[in-house]
Each structure stands twice: as C-alpha cells, then as structure tokens.
Amino acid sequence: MSDAKIQAQQAQKHEPSPILDENQNVVATPSFYRENLDEINDTARTLLEKYSGIAPERVIQHVKDVRDRAYAVFPYPCIGMFSFLDLDLPLSPCYNEIVDRVKKGDKFLDLGCCFGQEIRQLAHEGVPHSNIYGSDLSPDFINLGYELFLDRDKLRGVQFIPSDIFDDNAALFHQLGGQIDIVHASNFFHLFDRDTQVQVAKRVVTKLLRDRPGALIVGTQVGGKNPQHYTWEKQGKKLFIHDTATWKEMWEQVGRETGMRFKVEAFEREFLEQEGQQFQGMEDMFRLFFTVRRE
Numbered sequence: 001m002s003d004a005k006i007q008a009q010q011a012q013k014h015e016p017s018p019i020l021d022e023n024q025n026v027v028a029t030p031s032f033y034r035e036n037l038d039e040i041n042d043t044a045r046t047l048l049e050k051y052s053g054i055a056p057e058r059v060i061q062h063v064k065d066v067r068d069r070a071y072a073v074f075p076y077p078c079i080g081m082f083s084f085l086d087l088d089l090p091l092s093p094c095y096n097e098i099v100d101r102v103k104k105g106d107k108f109l110d111l112g113c114c115f116g117q118e119i120r121q122l123a124h125e126g127v128p129h130s131n132i133y134g135s136d137l138s139p140d141f142i143n144l145g146y147e148l149f150l151d152r153d154k155l156r157g158v159q160f161i162p163s164d165i166f167d168d169n170a171a172l173f174h175q176l177g178g179q180i181d182i183v184h185a186s187n188f189f190h191l192f193d194r195d196t197q198v199q200v201a202k203r204v205v206t207k208l209l210r211d212r213p214g215a216l217i218v219g220t221q222v223g224g225k226n227p228q229h230y231t232w233e234k235q236g237k238k239l240f241i242h243d244t245a246t247w248k249e250m251w252e253q254v255g256r257e258t259g260m261r262f263k264v265e266a267f268e269r270e271f272l273e274q275e276g277q278q279f280q281g282m283e284d285m286f287r288l289f290f291t292v293r294r295e
Contacts, residue, residue, distance in 0.1 A: 016030060016031040018233045019230050019231070019233070021228060021230060022228045022229050027230070031080075032076075033071075033075075036064075037060050037063060037067075038060075040085055041085060041086065043087050044085040044087060045059060047117070047120055047121060047124055048062070048149070051149065052149045053150065063082070066147050066148045067082060069144065069147075070141075070144050073140060074138070074140070074141070078114060079114075084114050084117055085117070087118055087121055088219070089118040089121055089122075091220075092218050092289065092291065093265070094291050098122075098182055098216070098218070099122065099125050101181065102122065102182065103127055106182060107131050107132075107133065107179055107180050107182070108122065108127075108132050108180075108181070108182045108184065109134070109176065109180045109184070110133070111135055111165070111183050111188060111208075112136055112137075112185060112186070112188040113134035113136050113160070114136060114145075114187075115141060115144055115148050116134045116149075116158075116160065117145070117148075117149075118184055118186070119132055119134050119145075119155075120145075129156065129157025130157045132157075132159075133159050133160070133161065133176060133180070134160045135160070135162065136160075136162060137163070139162040142160040142162065145160075159175075161176070165203060165204075166199075172208070173207050177208065178207070178209070179210065180208045180215075181214070181215060182217075183208060183209060183218075184217075186220045186221065187221055188219065189201070189221055190221040190239055190242075191239060192239065192240070193229060193239065193240050194229070194250065197240060197250060198250060198253060198254060201250070202254055202258055204217065205258055209294065212294070214293065215293070215294040216291065217290075217293075218290065218291050218292075219289075219290060220269075220287055220290070221242075221290075222285060222288065223243055223244070223247075223268060223286050223287065223288030224241040224284055224285050225243055225286070227240070228241065242288060243288075244268065247264065247266050260294060261294070262293060262294060262295060263292075263293045263295055264290065264291070264293075265291045265293075266288060266290040267288075267289050268286045269287040269289060270286055271286060271287055
C-alpha cells in the first residue's frame with residue numbers, strides 16, 4: 001500500500017462523524033481525535049514514571065507513539081482522545097475497599113480493559129498479581145498495554161483473557177465463571193443499546209460474579225441529562241446514554257429478571273476540559289460513575 005493511500009486512510013479515521021438522537025437529528029459532529037498531547041494528569045504520569053520507569057521528559061512522546069500505533073488499528077474515541085490516561089478506578093468511592101479486598105484475596109476483573117491501565121494502578125498499589133484479571137475483545141490491546149507500560153516481564157502474575165462477552169464458550173467464562181468478586185467496567189456499557197446493556201449486565205452477574213452478597217461492579221461511562229439512544233454514524237450502531245435515574249432503573253430490571261437484589265449508587269462528574277471538547281453541541285453530557293453491589 002502506498003504512503004499516500006495510508007495517509008488517506010488515516011485522515012478518514014480522523015474525520016468528524018455525526019451523532020444522531022432518537023429523532024435522527026444531528027446533535028454533534030465530533031472527531032474524537034486529538035493530534036497532540038500537551039500534558040498528562042498526575043495519576044497517569046506517576047504510574048508511567050514510578051511504575052514503568054519512564055524518564056519524565058520521555059513520558060509524553062512515549063504515550064503518543066503507542067497511541068498512534070494503537071489508533072491505526074483501533075480508531076476508537078478512548079484512544080483518539082487519550083482518554084485511557086484518565087484512570088477512573090482511583091476516583092471510585094469504593095477504591096480503598098477494592099484495594100483492601102483484592103490484597104486479601106478477592107478476585108478483580110477489568111472487563112473491557114483496553115491497555116490495562118487500571119490493572120497497572122492496582123499492581124502499583126501492591127495488589128497481588130495473582131488476584132487480578134483483564135479481558136478485552138482483542139489480544140492486540142493487551143500487547144499494546146505491555147508496550148505502553150513496559151512491563152511484560154514485570155506483570156507476569158496477571159492473567160489477560162481475550163474474550164467476547166456474548167460468546168457462551170468464551171475462555172473468560174470457562175476460566176473465571178462464578179469466581180470473580182469485583183468487576184470493573186468502564187466505557188463499556190455505553191457501547192450498546194439498552195436491551196443489550198441488560199443482557200451484558202445479566203451475563204456479568206450470573207456468569208462471572210460469585211453468587212453471594214458483596215459482589216461488586218464499579219466503573220464509569222458517558223452519561224447525559226436527556227437519557228436516550230444515540231446513533232454514531234461512523235459505527236452505525238445505537239448506544240444508550242443513561243442518567244443516574246435510568247441507570248438505577250436498568251439494574252432494578254436486571255434484579256427482577258435474575259432474582260437478585262442490588263444496591264446501586266451513581267453520581268455525575270463534569271468532563272475534563274479535553275474530554276468535553278468531544279461533545280461540543282452535547283453540553284448535557286457528563287461522566288457517570290457507578291457502583292453496583294449485590295445484596
């Protein structure tokens with residue numbers, strides 16, 4: 001393939017693509033791509049410097065190099081916007097509980113782990129690697145994670161399991177079915193329409209989590225003050241964006257259909273400035289943090 005053709009393909013990936021509401025009105029036309037990285041938040045920088053051992057003056061260029069390679073294969077918003085640097089697990093109200101529980105033997109699964117950045121955060125906290133698991137659809141994400149954090153020889157105890165959450169025969173279910181105490185799922189549920197989100201939630205609570213009180217699901221996703229289905233033309237699929245009320249209602253439905261009870265907490269947090277730039281024209285969007293605890 002010629003350089004010109006490669007450049008043309010790359011440019012096409014960066015082009016803005018309309019987002020439509022349920023009435024098929026264009027509400028925004030974001031590109032979900034930032035060419036440059038000017039600064040890195042303190043949590044991610046500390047992880048890259050202290051855990052990965054990258055020299056401070058090399059951090060930004062290193063991250064950009066890995067991001068560019070990743071985006072050539074996976075032109076996803078979280079990669080194009082460097083959102084993988086915005087670790088959400090340390091912002092969870094359950095973070096200290098999670099670290100303590102996993103140190104004591106509970107099993108933690110990062111579902112849709114991307115580069116495994118939250119997993120590295122737990123490892124940096126001194127959590128035993130043998131209690132940490134990660135899963136994503138493609139093994140390429142996992143390999144790129146090793147490149148980003150330079151820890152292929154350091155993170156030997158963590159198991160990464162490439163799997164499709166919709167595949168009953170997936171290795172994830174065969175290896176970890178009914179054994180997980182805590183699931184972290186960020187930027188995951190909002191990838192699907194509402195009915196599919198219910199299916200995913202039911203699979204998590206019936207096939208992955210231990211069947212006992214205290215089993216926990218935590219994470220964050222895009223939320224909106226006008227909950228509804230949106231269509232991102234580039235992907236050609238419907239995505240349901242919740243507010244705190246509809247998120248809780250969904251889990252009430254999951255509880256009814258599984259015979260389980262859940263305590264659901266959710267709160268809004270404004271996007272960081274660079275995140276908010278994705279949603280110009282959709283100013284009612286926010287970051288929705290949640291915890292779902294089995295009772």
